[in-house]
Amino acid sequence: MTVSLEQLRRCHVAVDLGAARTRVYIKGLGLVVDEPSAAAVNTRTGSLIAVGALAEQMTGRTPDYIRVVRPVSGGTVVDIEMAQRMLRQLLGEKLRRQLRRKPRLRAAASTPHDSDPLAQRAAVETLVGLGARRVELVDTLIAAAVGCGLPVEQPTATMIMVCGAATTQIAVLSLGSIVTAVRIPIGGDAIDHAVIEHLRQYHELMLPSQSVRPLQLALSGIGPTPHGPTVTEIHGRDVATGLARSVQVDTDSVRQALHRPLTAVLDGLGKVLRGCPPDLVADLADCGIMMVGGSALLPGLDQMLRDATGMPVHIAERPDVCSVLGLGAMLDGKIRPMVLDPLGC
Known part of the structure; x- marks a missing residue:
């Protein structure tokens, strides 16, 4: 792990800053914030108009002087000041007062695997701006594995796939x-973009920003597998006339559009397996792959991985919040490392 469990037990708050949603876990209170990572700003005055779900609803519906921004991209803070302002509003005055009572506030944050020092520094500065005296960084892969109940501290292989909005992270874990x-x-987001480009190119249809996600496009039951209805009706705006229009979309063609970005995920999965020792690969044949993250719920994605690898594939019970729940379990001291007694000489 990036830091020891003893250091994490001293933390008071854990933050998971994701490209899609921001989640905050407070020791003793549990998950207190689970909102979209969005903020609406008045460009004339610089004032904050809305954050979270309300700001996301404003996307594509605002006048020129109101701009909806996302201070987090790909799990990395790209606008530290805006991220701090967004977090303050999401926490609310009551929770901020409660955190200010801590004489030496410690915070934990999850960071994407192999993130560069600048990205780590941005995460630290964001939480320091909220009053944290010390910030511990935990790899998202380990936090998510703990949150979905995988035995990460045992000498057996566990494989986890974190399907986020901007990135997909795949890892084999053993001994913590x-x-x-x-x-x-x-x-x-890449899967959404593939659907948008397909409908624009072949049907000359533009979709509203709030209707992009395949799970919200009546595509449930389609996914990457050949099941479900053969035709789906989709509403959008005609590219040429600008008028509202509905089209009957062949689900086979949509399925092919979804397959293109997912091919890169399968390539990454093969790369991880090739770099894994044979003994651990043998363990994975029994326990399989655990999928977490909001995009893990894409219909048919788990079956696609089963067909490609021949291994069992499982989706976590609450895949979207596994990372922050894992951080919370470390803060609450629920994770006990395996103790190895030193051998006598």
Whole structure:
């Protein structure tokens, strides 16, 4: 792990800053914030108009002087000041007062695997701006594995796939550490973009920003597998006329559009398996792959991985909040490392 469990037990708050959603866990209170990572700003005055779900609803519906921004991209803070302002509003005055009572506030934050020092520094400065005296960084892969109940501290292999909005992270864990891992710049947003480009190119249809996600496009039951209805009706705006229009879309063609970005995910999965020791691969044949993250719920994605690898594939019970729940379990001291007695000489 990036830091010891003893250091994490001293933390008071854990933050998971994701490209899609921001989640905050407070020791003793549990998960207190689970909102979209979005903020609406008045560009004339610089004032903050809305954050979270309300700001996300404003996307594509605001006048010129109101801009909806996302201070987090790919799990990395790209606008530290805006991220701090967004977090303050999401926490609310009551929770901020409660945190200010801590004489030496300690915070924990999850960071993407193999993130560069600048990204780590941005995460630290964001929480320091909220009053944290010390910030501990935990790899998202380990936090998510703990959150979904994998025995990461045992000498057996566990494989986890974190399907985020901007990236997909895949790793094999053993003895509380990452054996081999890869981060792929393909996530739920890339899948959304593939659907948008397909409908624009072949049907001359533009979709509203709030209707992009395949799970919200009546594509449930389609996914990457050949099941479900053969035709789906989709509403959008005609590219040429600008008028509202509905089209009947062949689900086979949509399925092919979804397959293209997912091919990179399969390549990354093969790369991780090739870099894994044979003994650990044998363990994976029994326990399989655990999928977490919001994009893990894409219909048919788990079956696609089963067909490609021949291994069992499982989706966590609460895949979208596994990372922050894992951080919370470390803060609450629920994770006990395996103690190895030193051998006598």
